[in-house]
Amino acid sequence: MNNKNYNNNPEGLRHIRTLIDEQKTVMMASELDTVPFSICPMTLQQMDQQGDLWFFVAKDSGLFQDIEKDNRVQIIYNDEQKHTYISIYGNATHIIANQKKDELWNSNLLTWFEGKDDPNLALISVNMESAFYWDNENAKLVSLFKIGKGGSVKEESGSGVKGYVNL
Template sequence: MDTLHGAEAREKIWSLIKDIRVAQLATTDDSGRIFHARPMIAQNLKDSHDAFDGTLWFFTSDDSRKAHEIEHNSHALLTYADNGKQAYVSVSGQAYLERNRAVIDEYWNDANKAWFPEGKDDPHLVLIRFEAEDAEFWHGPGPVIMGLAYLKTLVTGDQPDVGKFGKANLQH
């Protein structure tokens, strides 16, 4: 198992999630015992030459259940999956509501009007700023190689090589 730290960890995680548009965001209710997860569209604008700093962005409404849960308990989890690339990542960290209009303007695009018909001036529109702390990742060699590995297992009985699993400490 790989264990990565700092910049190396952030680069590895970014390489696995940067093209995945939808993540599952899990938060907890006021008791901290019941988890709620929902799909969220990533709003990251990182240029390919910029280093990923561990911050991930998502739009929401400040009167939503997830916003209420974040305000009461900032601990949250994001999960990403790309079956085609055999890449799976879970990221734990802290989620905060960002109400700064300049930041909202920076991340806004017209595709978000599907969820916020009033546009970026919707008084309930906020960003979720997710500060990644730790992650776990698994990535495989791709579906064709995975299929061949499973076939080999059926013939030989040996356990297949199904990819790499690792942990990442994303904090500086």
């Protein structure tokens, strides 16, 4: 597996953007100083042009309250089909912005909210500080090729990339 690190380099943000290319359920951890920390599934709505990650959240949720006490969060992103894994550390901020709500709202959110005008609905914006990523998109094809050639799945394929992005 190759290593590629980006320190205060805009290319790192561009690389993370290529890995996060759609709405996705992620795990968001809060209360990072406690054991066990608090964790809940959240749907990533968008990564904006500045690299901030946007989520809808209920104002009466534990996550919303945790962020009021300590805004540090860890986000675990997993895309098994693409063999992409990301751990993101950042700071979350509660946002009340009707224009952004209108932009990001979709009918799938009706499972948790009464509508985009639900008084319990808020947005969280997470400003990324750093991220670790593992991008193994070609690993499955290489492993299958090696199986066909009599190789072992446990062999190192060399096709993946892992790295660190410090924003």
